[in-house]
Amino acid sequence: MPGLRVGHAGMRAATDDRSGALTGSTVVLAPPGGAVAGVDVRGAAPGTRETDLLDPRRMVQRVHAVLLTGGSAYGLAAADGVMAGLEADGVGFDVRPGPEHAGPAWVVPIVPAAVVFDLGRGGDFAARPDAATGLAAYRATTGPAGGGAVGQGVVGAGTGAVVGGLKGGIGTASAVLESGAVVAALVVLNAAGSAVHPPTGELYGARFGLPGEFADLGPPDAGELAAARDAGLPRGAAMGALRATTLSVLATDLTLSKAECAVLAAMGADGLARAVNPVHTLVDGDTSFALSTTARPAPGQAGLHELLAVGADCVTRAIVYAVLAADPVRTPVGDWPSYRSLFPSTVVARP
Amino acid sequence: MPGLRVGHAGMRAATDDRSGALTGSTVVLAPPGGAVAGVDVRGAAPGTRETDLLDPRRMVQRVHAVLLTGGSAYGLAAADGVMAGLEADGVGFDVRPGPEHAGPAWVVPIVPAAVVFDLGRGGDFAARPDAATGLAAYRATTGPAGGGAVGQGVVGAGTGAVVGGLKGGIGTASAVLESGAVVAALVVLNAAGSAVHPPTGELYGARFGLPGEFADLGPPDAGELAAARDAGLPRGAAMGALRATTLSVLATDLTLSKAECAVLAAMGADGLARAVNPVHTLVDGDTSFALSTTARPAPGQAGLHELLAVGADCVTRAIVYAVLAADPVRTPVGDWPSYRSLFPSTVVARP
Numbered sequence: 110m111p112g113l114r115v116g117h118a119g120m121r122a123a124t125d126d127r128s129g130a131l132t133g134s135t136v137v138l139a140p141p142g143g144a145v146a147g148v149d150v151r152g153a154a155p156g157t158r159e160t161d162l163l164d165p166r167r168m169v170q171r172v173h174a175v176l177l178t179g180g181s182a183y184g185l186a187a188a189d190g191v192m193a194g195l196e197a198d199g200v201g202f203d204v205r206p207g208p209e210h211a212g213p214a215w216v217v218p219i220v221p222a223a224v225v226f227d228l229g230r231g232g233d234f235a236a237r238p239d240a241a242t243g244l245a246a247y248r249a250t251t252g253p254a255g256g257g258a259v260g261q262g263v264v265g266a267g268t269g270a271v272v273g274g275l276k277g278g279i280g281t282a283s284a285v286l287e288s289g290a291v292v293a294a295l296v297v298l299n300a301a302g303s304a305v306h307p308p309t310g311e312l313y314g315a316r317f318g319l320p321g322e323f324a325d326l327g328p329p330d331a332g333e334l335a336a337a338r339d340a341g342l343p344r345g346a347a348m349g350a351l352r353a354t355t356l357s358v359l360a361t362d363l364t365l366s367k368a369e370c371a372v373l374a375a376m377g378a379d380g381l382a383r384a385v386n387p388v389h390t391l392v393d394g395d396t397s398f399a400l401s402t403t404a405r406p407a408p409g410q411a412g413l414h415e416l417l418a419v420g421a422d423c424v425t426r427a428i429v430y431a432v433l434a435a436d437p438v439r440t441p442v443g444d445w446p447s448y449r450s451l452f453p454s455t456v457v458a459r460p
Numbered sequence: 461m462p463g464l465r466v467g468h469a470g471m472r473a474a475t476d477d478r479s480g481a482l483t484g485s486t487v488v489l490a491p492p493g494g495a496v497a498g499v500d501v502r503g504a505a506p507g508t509r510e511t512d513l514l515d516p517r518r519m520v521q522r523v524h525a526v527l528l529t530g531g532s533a534y535g536l537a538a539a540d541g542v543m544a545g546l547e548a549d550g551v552g553f554d555v556r557p558g559p560e561h562a563g564p565a566w567v568v569p570i571v572p573a574a575v576v577f578d579l580g581r582g583g584d585f586a587a588r589p590d591a592a593t594g595l596a597a598y599r600a601t602t603g604p605a606g607g608g609a610v611g612q613g614v615v616g617a618g619t620g621a622v623v624g625g626l627k628g629g630i631g632t633a634s635a636v637l638e639s640g641a642v643v644a645a646l647v648v649l650n651a652a653g654s655a656v657h658p659p660t661g662e663l664y665g666a667r668f669g670l671p672g673e674f675a676d677l678g679p680p681d682a683g684e685l686a687a688a689r690d691a692g693l694p695r696g697a698a699m700g701a702l703r704a705t706t707l708s709v710l711a712t713d714l715t716l717s718k719a720e721c722a723v724l725a726a727m728g729a730d731g732l733a734r735a736v737n738p739v740h741t742l743v744d745g746d747t748s749f750a751l752s753t754t755a756r757p758a759p760g761q762a763g764l765h766e767l768l769a770v771g772a773d774c775v776t777r778a779i780v781y782a783v784l785a786a787d788p789v790r791t792p793v794g795d796w797p798s799y800r801s802l803f804p805s806t807v808v809a810r811p
Contacts, residue, residue, distance in 0.1 A: 150512045150515070150518075153517070153518050153519040154513065154518065154519045154520060155512040155513055155518060156510065156512075156513070157509070157510065157511070157512040157513075158508070158509040158510070158536060159507065159508065159509070159533060159536075160508070160511070160512055161501045161506040161507075161508040161511055161747075162505065162506055162507065162508075162745075164501070166504070167501075167504050167505065167506060168504040168505045168742050168743075169505060181555070181568050182510060182543065182568050182569070182570065182571075183540075183543060183547075183568065185509060185510075185536075185539070185540075186537070186540040186591070188536070189534075189536075189537040189540065189590075189591075192533065192534060196534075204532070204577075204579060204580075204703060206580060213585070215579065215580065215585050217532050217533050217534065217579070218533070219533065220533075226555075228555060228566065228568070229555075229557060229566065234564070234566050239540075240537070240540075352555060391519050392519075394513075396512075
């Protein structure tokens with residue numbers, strides 16, 4: 110996605126000593142002047158920060174970064190570190206007391222944030238992203254790696270992610286619109302529900318791919334499916350101890366208003382609904398953000414129509430990639446096989 | 461207010477060296493089991509945390525504390541410290557992985573927060589409430605002082621507060637309803653608009669007092685009024701460099717639903733509108749919270765009707781007390797006289 114950069118900071122114990130961390134933070138960094146933004150909160154148990162200012166009735170027009178993080182409500186501390194990094198780089202909302210003000214920049218970086226529940230996944234309830242984790246994720250966006258491919262799988266805020274008893278994580282997808290504009294999605298897949306259709310073992314989201322995109326992704330063979338069923342996988346949503354949350358950021362280079370960004374953010378919820386079932390449960394705090402870098406002019410009505418539909422599909426496709434990119438992780442509080450380790454026959458020719 | 465405790469932590473340079481802090485944090489602490497809560501965001505420039513979960517459609521029913529803080533968006537870091545204090549005391553939403561879980565409590569404290577803009581008021585742009593400030597405010601609620609009278613004036617989140625060119629601060633007011641139930645308000649008065657009616661020098665909110673409450677508060681004499689006018693005081697809201705925000709917490713011991721708390725919170729905005737003009741401007745992030753300790757049963761419709769009307773007046777009256785309790789503060793970026801120093805003739809017999 111031109112103009113945006115992504116940085117991950119994962120906290121993952123090097124050894125499986127059953128007392129470690131399995132969490133992290135991911136920053137989506139806007140251009141220095143900020144991006145127009147919107148949000149859609151759909152899950153029953155959200156944990157958020159600086160989302161009220163995204164209401165189109167509020168004055169602040171642009172945000173400087175979006176933070177997605179593990180650690181449940183504790184993880185909101187990671188935003189302190191993202192703000193510190195942006196302030197040190199002079200990026201933020203200008204609050205100089207007057208035009209005559211000299212000296213260091215007086216800026217307030219605007220960093221909306223949302224959390225996923227992954228507390229204790231690595232065994233240590235106290236291992237959570239903090240300001241240092243947020244700063245590390247921000248710094249990861251500003252290095253050379255920020256210009257390359259965005260990391261997927263068990264990285265950043267997806268480090269401790271689980272989906273329906275399988276390993277979850279980070280996924281991304283993008284599409285080029287007729288105008289040449291781009292829409293892209295980044296998802297932290299950590300849902301109480303399942304991304305897998307239990308009777309067939311197929312990924313719900315796979316049918317929403319671009320032409321041919323998931324052609325090499327077949328149904329699992331009968332033996333694998335029977336073995337998974339015997340293991341109680343994939344699991345649907347269980348109430349009680351289980352807590353989850355899937356987050357997404359949809360971004361475009363088209364110029365959108367704050368209200369249009371809020372509509373685009375709502376498409377993230379729809380894209381999630383197509384890829385996970387059940388979705389937006391009582392134990393999910395699903396929250397979707399949308400960003401407009403405004404590098405291209407505003408779309409006409411037809412262009413906006415296309416953007417919204419293709420954007421929803423980007424979230425759905427990003428969830429497929431999150432599942433495929435996840436690797437198996439053994440931890441003290443349970444084993445989460447990956448989709449690919451459970452159903453190796455499904456992937457015909459994927460690297 | 462029975463069941464709730466308030467703690468302040470102010471950051472105020474001991475000497476007027478023109479490079480100090482003038483900010484702070486205030487915590488309203490619920491009973492250990494939490495309080496039902498609601499929020500109303502009305503200003504154009506809010507800075508908030510954990511407000512989405514207060515939507516009546518969201519699952520979390522109770523909050524453990526509300527943080528009001530200076531520092532603009534940076535000040536949201538103070539909530540990290542309040543959460544740390546609550547966690548250390550075992551207070552929070554129970555997230556044990558199962559009933560068999562042993563060992564330390566797995567809790568996630570729910571601490572909605574909102575900020576006022578006071579950056580640079582003491583001269584040092586980098587002096588802001590952080591996690592340590594939030595923890596100190598939390599600790600101040602748990603000491604013996606927490607059981608006594610609530611501090612007003614230039615304390616806690618009101619340390620750097622300004623209102624219409626005069627010193628703002630913290631104010632409180634309460635009322636006993638016909639049923640014997642209590643409603644109480646705490647306000648951080650830091651508004652772009654004025655609490656003073658410029659032509660007369662009277663406080664807008666004074667006419668909403670209980671019978672006789674503000675009887676000793678007369679209009680200023682003509683000489684004082686003329687002198688104030690010559691000094692350009694009170695100032696109305698100026699756009700540009702000025703940034704503000706007034707926060708309030710309304711609390712009752714009546715049992716309310718989350719939706720009813722949201723309605724009570726909206727009364728906070730109405731109470732503010734009666735006491736400050738202009739209000740909810742483009743540079744205010746005015747946010748009101750409401751808490752129900754549920755110590756008494758739910759009110760009937762007449763009781764709810766009374767609660768809402770009296771609650772709004774409590775916020776208006778708390779603003780009068782905030783103005784009267786403020787003391788003059790000299791800082792490098794300007795002098796803010798207090799209402800009482802500007803109009804000493806108004807207060808006939810107040811201590």
